[in-house]
Amino acid sequence: MEHFALWLAAFLTLGIISFLYKDNAWYKLTESIFIGLSAGYWMVSLFWDNFYGKFWVNKSESPYLYVGAVLGLLMLLRLVPRIGWISRWPLSFIVGATSGLWLINYFSSNIMKQIEATILPLFSAQFGSGFDAGAAAIIGNLVIVTGTFSGLVYFFFSKEHKGAFGRTAKLGIWIIMITFGASFGYTVMSRMSLFIGRIDFLLSDWLGMIL
Amino acid sequence: MRREIPLLITGIVGVGFVIQYFIPHAPFSYMSDWFSDWFSIIGACAIVLGALNLMKISIQKVISRKKDWGYAAVIIASFLLIVIIGMVEGKDFRVPGTNFDWLYRYMYIPLSATMFAILAFFVASASYRAFRARNFEATLLLIAAFFVMMGRVPVGDIITGFMPEGWRLSNLASWVMNYPQAAGQRAIMIGIGLGIVSTSLRVILGIERSHIGGGE
Incomplete structure (x- = not known):
């Protein structure tokens, strides 16, 4: 069984990789298997974790959970065109909950915490310890403070980017370009690491060429 | 009825989540737990809806012998x-x-x-087009990506092995990630945060209604 499993995994891996040559029947077959398995995997996982784990197990001691179950069932009414509009109720619940949650969470994490982290001492490693920081810390902190400020100025479109404001915005776009470049490099390397993992599987686990 | 009730639900639930953050005591703390549990249960049903929809489309395709x-x-x-x-x-x-x-x-x-x-290859081919150093901004993008990519592989440090440790590519890549990259990321995150806060407010107050769709 183990042997068959390895061959199956290799067959599927090579099927997806074959797309690098061109779109072909093998790729389409493995892609279809992936779509079916993904949908099924998430359905099974959420059924047992959320529906069974949260509702079914606790429903007798927490009757309020029935409201969630009813809203969930109402969601399925979207499949019945005549009364499909009722599915807007659970959808509105999801949208309302997400909005309420994100309003607070993003305000806290993306705005307040980021501003707090940007208010840095420029000429010392710690507040109150004078001019004792190394050059790297001073330059780094200056880059963070001016970079964040100028990046924000670039995103401010209510005022024309001219004069000192325009020059600050220009610095902002440079910083943002560096960010995009670094994020791009990071993403490529993480994908490459995944690809190396798959090649390693093919060469060592499947073919046994690397011991 | 078809539009008012969904708007009411959105508003009450949204305001409920905001209140429970500022007043983490009963009954608002219960409300948060209840809403979170309902959210999970509805999520489980939503994935069933998505899966059934996929099945419906696939079965129709098989029955009608489409391409x-x-x-x-x-x-x-x-x-x-x-x-x-x-x-x-x-x-x-x-x-x-x-x-x-x-x-x-x-x-x-x-x-x-x-x-x-395999996305690595598509990203690499996109980079071939994007990374041509046509102007100063594109050159900055290219240099930052080069430092980060070379700094993440051993060959980067081998090439710069003759330099003092702090100037080797792995350390330069870390510096790029920790300072200029962090600064730009922070500006973007603050912008995203402001956008999400304003959109959430519009949704909760019923100004933004696209989620309840058109028609009556």
Whole structure:
């Protein structure tokens, strides 16, 4: 069984990789298997974790959970065109909950915490310890403070980017370009690491060429 | 009725989540727990809706013998295979050694990991077009990506091995990630945060209504 499993995994891996040559029947077959398995995997996982784990197990001691179950069932009414509009109720619940949650969470994490982290001492490693920081810390902190400020100025479109404001915005776009470049490099390397993992599987686990 | 009730639900739930943050005591703390549990349960039903929709489209494709209907049949078969096995195995479906775990390890992981891995090649081909140093901004993008990519592989440090440790490519890559990259990322995050806060407010106050769709 183990042997068959390895061959199956290799067959599927090579099927997806074959797309690098061109779109072909093998790729389409493995892609279809992936779509079916993904949908099924998430359905099974959420059924047992959320529906069974949260509702079914606790429903007798927490009757309020029935409201969630009813809203969930109402969601399925979207499949019945005549009364499909009722599915807007659970959808509105999801949208309302997400909005309420994100309003607070993003305000806290993306705005307040980021501003707090940007208010840095420029000429010392710690507040109150004078001019004792190394050059790297001073330059780094200056880059963070001016970079964040100028990046924000670039995103401010209510005022024309001219004069000192325009020059600050220009610095902002440079910083943002560096960010995009670094994020791009990071993403490529993480994908490459995944690809190396798959090649390693093919060469060592499947073919046994690397011991 | 068809528009007012959804707007009311959105407003009450949204305001409820905001209040429970500022007043983390009963009854608002209960409200937060209740809403979170309901959210999870509705999420489980929503994925069923999505899966059933996928099945509906695939079955229609097979019945009407549309182009590539065979692949739609494969989608249905693989979906049913994992769902039946997962349901039969019960709540311990993830335990190592189960049939579901076998499907996950030898089919789902190879497929998903390879699918994401080949994106590296598409990103690389996109970079060929984007990275041509046509102006100063594109050159900055190129240099930052070069430092980060070379700094993440051993050859980067081998090439710069003759330099003091702090100036080697791995350290320069870390510096780029920790300072200029962090600064730009922070500006973007603050912008995203402001956008999300304003959109959430519009949704809760009923100004933004696209989620309840058109018609009556």
